[in-house]
Amino acid sequence: MTRTSRYVPVLYILFLMLPIYWLVNMSFKTTNEILGEFTLFPREFTLENYVTIFTDPTWYMGYVNSITYVAINTVISVLVALPAAYAFSRYRFLGDKHLFFWLLTNRMAPPAVFALPFFQLYSAVGLFDTPLAVALAHTLFNIPLAVWILEGFMSGVPKELDETAYVDGHSFWSFFLKIFVPTIAAGIGVAAFFCFMFSWVELLLAKTLTSVDAKPIAATMTRTASTSGYELGLLAAAGTLTIIPGAFVIYFVRNYIAKGFALGRV
Amino acid sequence: MNKTHDNRAWLFVLPVVALVAFNAIIPLMTVVNYSVQETFGDNVFFWAGVMWFEQVLQSERFQDALLRQLTFTFTILLIEVPLGVAIALTMPKKGPWVPVCLVLMALPLLIPWNVVGAMWNIFALPDIGLLGRSLNALGFDYNFTRQPGDAWFTLILMDVWHWTSLVVLLAYAGLVSIPDAYYQAAKIDGAKPFAVFRYIQLPKMKRVLTIAVLLRFMDSFMIYTELSVLTGGGPGNSTTLLSIDLVKIALGQFDLGPAAAMSLIYFLIILLLSWVFYTLMMRNEQQ
Numbered sequence: 001m002t003r004t005s006r007y008v009p010v011l012y013i014l015f016l017m018l019p020i021y022w023l024v025n026m027s028f029k030t031t032n033e034i035l036g037e038f039t040l041f042p043r044e045f046t047l048e049n050y051v052t053i054f055t056d057p058t059w060y061m062g063y064v065n066s067i068t069y070v071a072i073n074t075v076i077s078v079l080v081a082l083p084a085a086y087a088f089s090r091y092r093f094l095g096d097k098h099l100f101f102w103l104l105t106n107r108m109a110p111p112a113v114f115a116l117p118f119f120q121l122y123s124a125v126g127l128f129d130t131p132l133a134v135a136l137a138h139t140l141f142n143i144p145l146a147v148w149i150l151e152g153f154m155s156g157v158p159k160e161l162d163e164t165a166y167v168d169g170h171s172f173w174s175f176f177l178k179i180f181v182p183t184i185a186a187g188i189g190v191a192a193f194f195c196f197m198f199s200w201v202e203l204l205l206a207k208t209l210t211s212v213d214a215k216p217i218a219a220t221m222t223r224t225a226s227t228s229g230y231e232l233g234l235l236a237a238a239g240t241l242t243i244i245p246g247a248f249v250i251y252f253v254r255n256y257i258a259k260g261f262a263l264g265r266v
Numbered sequence: 267m268n269k270t271h272d273n274r275a276w277l278f279v280l281p282v283v284a285l286v287a288f289n290a291i292i293p294l295m296t297v298v299n300y301s302v303q304e305t306f307g308d309n310v311f312f313w314a315g316v317m318w319f320e321q322v323l324q325s326e327r328f329q330d331a332l333l334r335q336l337t338f339t340f341t342i343l344l345i346e347v348p349l350g351v352a353i354a355l356t357m358p359k360k361g362p363w364v365p366v367c368l369v370l371m372a373l374p375l376l377i378p379w380n381v382v383g384a385m386w387n388i389f390a391l392p393d394i395g396l397l398g399r400s401l402n403a404l405g406f407d408y409n410f411t412r413q414p415g416d417a418w419f420t421l422i423l424m425d426v427w428h429w430t431s432l433v434v435l436l437a438y439a440g441l442v443s444i445p446d447a448y449y450q451a452a453k454i455d456g457a458k459p460f461a462v463f464r465y466i467q468l469p470k471m472k473r474v475l476t477i478a479v480l481l482r483f484m485d486s487f488m489i490y491t492e493l494s495v496l497t498g499g500g501p502g503n504s505t506t507l508l509s510i511d512l513v514k515i516a517l518g519q520f521d522l523g524p525a526a527a528m529s530l531i532y533f534l535i536i537l538l539l540s541w542v543f544y545t546l547m548m549r550n551e552q553q
Contacts, residue, residue: 008356012434013370016427019389020373022396026388038399080285083278091275099279101544106290108536110488112509113529116516117293140289143282201378203491218378232388239381246376247369254365 020243027236034232049237059238062217065131066200067245069214072135074195077142078150078188085150086176090159103144111204114140119208133209134216138202142195149194153187186256193253200246217242300526318527328528330503331511332535338507339486342425346482347475349426350433354441355467357434368438371431383495386424390496410497414504417497421505424496425489429482436478440471476547480540487536508532 026034027049028042037043053059087093088100118137119128127133161183165175181188207219221238301318303311322328358364374382392398392409397420401408410420444466452462490509493499499506499514506514512532516525 005356008353009358009367012353012430013367016370016374016431018396019385019427022389023385034394038394040396076285080281084282087275087278090269092269092271093273093275093279096275099283101541103282103286104544105537105540106286108484108540109290109533110490110509110512110529110536112488112490112512112516113297113533114293115513116522116525117296118289120296121292136285137289139285143286147282197376200376203378203380218380221380221384232394235384236388239384242378242381243373243376247373250369250372250376254369 023236024240026232027240029233029236031231031233046233049233050241052234053237053241059217059220062215062220062238063241065210065214066206066216066218069131069134069138069206069216070196070199072131073138073142073199074192076135077139077146077195078192080139081143081146081150081191082181082188085147085154086180088147088151089154090162100147103147107141107144107148109140111202115204115208118205122209128209129211129213131214134206134214135199137205137209138199141202142198145194145198146191149191150184150187153184153190157183189253190256193249193256196249197246297526297529300522301530304523318523319531322524322527322531327511328531331506331508334504334506335487335508338421338425338489339483341422342429342486343479343482345422345426346430346433347479350430350478351437351471351475353430353434354437355463357438359442368435371434373431374428375431379491380495382424382428383492386420386427386492387496390420412501414501417501417505421493421496424492425486428492429485432481433475433478436474437471440474441467444470473547476543480543480547483543484536484540487532 025040025042028045028047029039030044030046030048033039033043088096122128122133122137127136157180161179162175165179170179203216203218206216210216210219217238221235302315303313304317357367377385387395389395390397390410392402392411398408398410407413408416410416448466449462452466457465488509489507490513493505493507494510494513497505499510509532512525512528515521515528
C-alpha cells in the first residue's frame with residue numbers, strides 16, 4: 001500500500017463527519033446565533049434545545065413511540081423469518097424459488113406506492129395510530145431482508161450438523177432451539193441489526209400510519225419545521241438525538257458488521 | 267448443498283407468507299382496483315380500463331420524472347460503486363483502527379432519512395450552512411434552493427454521503443475473506459498491483475458487489491424522504507424524481523386513478539430491472 005492511499009479512508013470519514021458536526025454544533029446554539037452570525041463553534045453554548053426536548057412530552061414521547069415500533073418490528077421479523085430461512089436453506093419444495101423472489105420483490109416496493117392503501121388497510125382493521133400498525137407495515141420490507149440474511153448464514157452451516165443431532169435422538173424442535181439457533185447466533189444478531197436499521201430510518205409509512213398517539217420522533221421534527229417557524233436549534237438537537245440509538249447499536253455489532261453487510265454470502 | 271425435497275417445508279414458510287401477503291397483496295390489489303376505475307366522488311366508481319395507464323405513459327410529466335430518475339440512479343451508481351471499492355481497498359485489513367473505521371462509516375446508514383435531509387439542508391444553506399457558505403466564499407455562486415444545477419449537485423453529494431458506506435462495507439467484507447495465500451502467490455509470480463486487483467480482488471468481490479449494485483439500484487428508485495426534505499422536488503420541478511411526483515399526485519391532488527396507474531408502472535419498472543439483476547446474480551452463484 002502506498003503512503004498516499006492511506007489517507008483515503010481518513011478523508012472519507014472526515015467528509016462523513018462534516019455534516020454531522022454541523023448539526024451537533026447547531027444544536028448547542030441559540031436561534032439568534034444561528035440566524036444572526038456564522039460561527040464554527042457555538043459562541044453562547046446553550047443546552048436549552050435539549051432541555052425543551054426532554055421536558056416536553058410531545059417531543060420525548062416521539063422517541064418512545066419510535067423505539068416501541070422498531071422493537072416490536074425487529075422481534076416479529078426475526079421470529080417468523082427463522083423457520084422460513086431454515087426451510088429455504090434445507091429443503092426444496094413446490095414453488096420455493098418463485099416464493100423467494102416474490103419475497104424479495106417486496107423489498108423493492110417503493111413505500112410511496114403503498115402509502116395510501118396502507119392507510120386505508122390499517123384504518124379498516126382498527127390499528128391506525130398504534131405502534132403495532134407501523135411495526136406490521138415495516139415487516140413488508142424487513143421480513144424479506146431477514147429471510148435473505150438468515151438463509152445466507154444458515155447455508156453456511158453444514159447439513160451434517162442436523163443429521164448428527166437426529167442420530168443423537170434430538171427431536172426437530174429440540175435440535176432447532178438448542179443447537180441450531182445458538183450456532184447461527186451471529187446471523188440472528190446481524191438480521192436483527194438490519195431490521196432495527198431499516199425500521200428506524202423509514203419515515204414515509206411511519207408518518208402515514210400515525211397521527212397523534214404513536215407519532216414517531218422523526219415526524220415530530222417535520223411538524224416543528226413547518227408550523228412553529230424556523231426553530232433550527234431545536235430541530236438540530238432532535239436530529240442529533242436520533243443519531244445516538246443508531247450509533248449505540250452499531251457499537252454492539254461492530255465485529256459482525258462487515259460479514260453482516262455481505263448478508264452471509266461472501 | 268443437497269436439499270431434501272419435502273413439501274412440508276411450506277409449514278415453516280407459512281407465517282412469513284401470511285404476514286407479507288397481508289401487507290403486500292391487499293394494498294397492491296387496492297392500487298390495481300383504483301388504476302382501472304374512474305370516480306366523480308361519493309365513492310361511486312366506473313370502469314375505466316387502461317385509460318389511466320395510457321394517460322400516464324403519454325404524459326410529458328411522467329416521462330420527465332422517469333428521465334430524471336434514471337439520470338439520478340445511474341449517476342449515483344457510477345460514483346458510489348467505484349468510490350466505495352477504492353475506499354475498501356485502501357482500508358487497513360487488521361488492527362485497532364478497523365472497528366473504529368467501520369463504526370464511523372456505518373453511522374450515516376443509521377440516521378433517519380428525514381434527519382439526513384434536514385441535516386444536509388442546514389449544511390448546504392448558502393447563508394448559515396458550512397458547505398453553502400464555504401462555496402460562496404470560494405467564489406462559486408452557489409444556492410441550491412434557487413439554481414437547478416446546484417440542487418442536483420447537493421442531491422448527489424447527499425446520496426454519496428449517505429450510501430457510499432454501504433458499498434464500502436460490502437466490498438470490504440469481500441476483501442477480508444481472501445486468504446493471505448492468494449496474495450503470497452501473486453507476489454511470487456511478480457504480479458503488479460493492478461493484476462492483483464483484476465484477477466484476485468475483483469473476482470472475490472463480484473458476489474457482494476452484485477448485492478451492492480442491486481440494493482443501491484432498488485433504493486435509489488425509492489428515494490423520497492431525504493429528497494422531499496432537502497429540495498421538495500424543486501426548484502421548479504428540476505429534482506422531482508418518480509416518488510416525489512407520485513406522492514404529489516396521490517396525496518396532494520388525490521387523483522387516485524392516475525396515481526394508482528403510475529404506482530403500478532413505477533413498481534413494474536423496478537421489478538423488471540431488479541429481476542434482470544437477480545437472475546444474473548443467481549447465475550453467478552450457481553457457477
